[in-house]
Amino acid sequence: MTTLWDTTGSAVVKELAAQRRTGGAVLSGVALTLVVIADESRVAEAEEAATYAAEMHPCRVVIVVRRQIEAPVPRLDAEVQIGGRLGPGEAVVLRMYGRLALHAESVVLPLLAADAPVVAWWHGAAPDRLATDALAVFADRRITDSSLADDPRAALRIRAEDYVPGDTDLTWTRSTAWRAILASTVDSVAGRRGDAVRISGGRIEGDPHNATAQLLAGWVSSRCGCSIEVTAGSRDAGPSGVESVLLQLDQGEEVRITADHRGGAVISQPNRPDGTVALPARALGDLLSEELRRLDPDEPYSDALETATGLGGLTERSPEREHVWFDPAEGDETPVEGSLTS
Template sequence: MIIELPDTSTKAIAAELAAARESHSLTTGRVLTLLVAIDDSGADTIDDTLATLRDASFEHPARVLVLISGAPEAATRLDAQVLVATDAGASEVVVMRLYGELTSHLGAVVTPLLLPDTPVVACWPQKAPGHPAGTQLGRIAQRRITNLRRGGSGMTLEDLTAGYEHGDSDMMWSRITPWRGIVASALDRHPGKRVESAEIAGAAGDPSVDLAAGWLASSLGVQVTRCSAHVTGDFPIARLVLHCEDGDVVVAVQDSHTVRISVPGHADSLVAMVERSDAESLAEDLRHLGPDATYERALRGLSGVDVEL
């Protein structure tokens, strides 16, 4: 169900949420408030974002406040939609279009609508701010999630590293979690052998590959070389070679569903791997609301990566 509230106020939105909860017998077991900031960049982009939020909500029922910033020079106005029941998944969603002076006061807009006594998470599924914790929404939230893969704003991993504060994370990091687990498993099959260096190849310009290289550099304490390679399907990493003292451990992605592992002294094995959607990546980020120390170390590890074009 979609309830239209043109030219409205946060007080009217709060009243409508309360009324919808009573009339539709909605549960009140929301586990967090999710603040989502996007630009007014077209109906398709907004619909894709709402679909991602709806799919992620089934694991994390939340009050989702979506802020769409329009023209700052327009007359000040707030138009809202309240989405409940099937249109909102397991959450209750408020889509707010802001115009004029309101585009500069996102924190003040959302404050009256925050759920009491629950964590607050801020998310930028499109353009990532260089310093998430320094934004109005970032100062409210305990956890801040960006999506550099879909940034399109010239942001780089180096910018996120420079602006990092405890509580930051990026969906490209959770996107490669299954692959990182496979790499760790491959090393477990080759215990006691020192890794001397590593080479990782993947899609040119994809920050997930760069971050994977930073993770290897920080975790293994070795020099990592990152180079470009053709990838099959949507998964950005093609091949990893870990040069060990008695031979190479190789993790090669066959397709978006299968990885081949080669370990000295063992027969090659095939392991299933599922390509993660944005909704699945977001759902994982919402499982851990504290600081992600491994992500921080991966960002810092970028300084130990050699990039070959």
């Protein structure tokens, strides 16, 4: 690893090329560039997650840390490494001070892998309007995490208001295991019956303020065409915010899936003994890696977000964003003519 103090973007590009030549590394088979935007307090978590994701998906990792935007003198410190602690590929950690932090794209753009998609991930508070961050404008896919907000449900609505195809949220990814169990359980009932199963109602017990629980309710509601609400549970529901799911089926039958908080869930369904399936807690890197498996718009997520927030027409929006200049010192947002467009 090489550390460059008070450097420039050009010097970072040159150092990356030099390390590639010295180490005999050849940039081939890179699936994408992962741009991570993290607060200094969360850098260690972001690095660990990005390292895991880079092992699953060959990519160039660029971590952007905006520090002391109010500093009078702009400065850039960088760490450049190939095959180091941030995974087997190429990685750059950029710490930006002063006004440079407001123009992070000027340093990041030359570091993107050629002809490869770009995924931007905010590990921390994302802007209410992602277009105010130029790193979101040129990204093909954008990952946020509403669970990190002070009010996750309010953050979900902000994400819905700002949504364009290509956006996703790790609170949605945390519901993957629950969605898989629910789908397989309903399919099992349909297989036993020999015909389709209609869901007429139900509820989710857990934390009503948890964004994952709300998105899971939105997903079930959008799929079955009936209202599924999140009601308060009786114990800690964990990161997913879901303690149990009850689905009311036609023919007077019910299906219940209950988390046992020992890494599993108990499935109760008609005319069969209770069964247990795995429902392990997932690490941040595993969640990020799942989102990097696809680069197309996640329509089930947009459907769930629509239903959970009551905002419609998300999938019909244009996938393009135009950069909107935002200066924290001024406290307003002013569109810039001729700005970046995704």
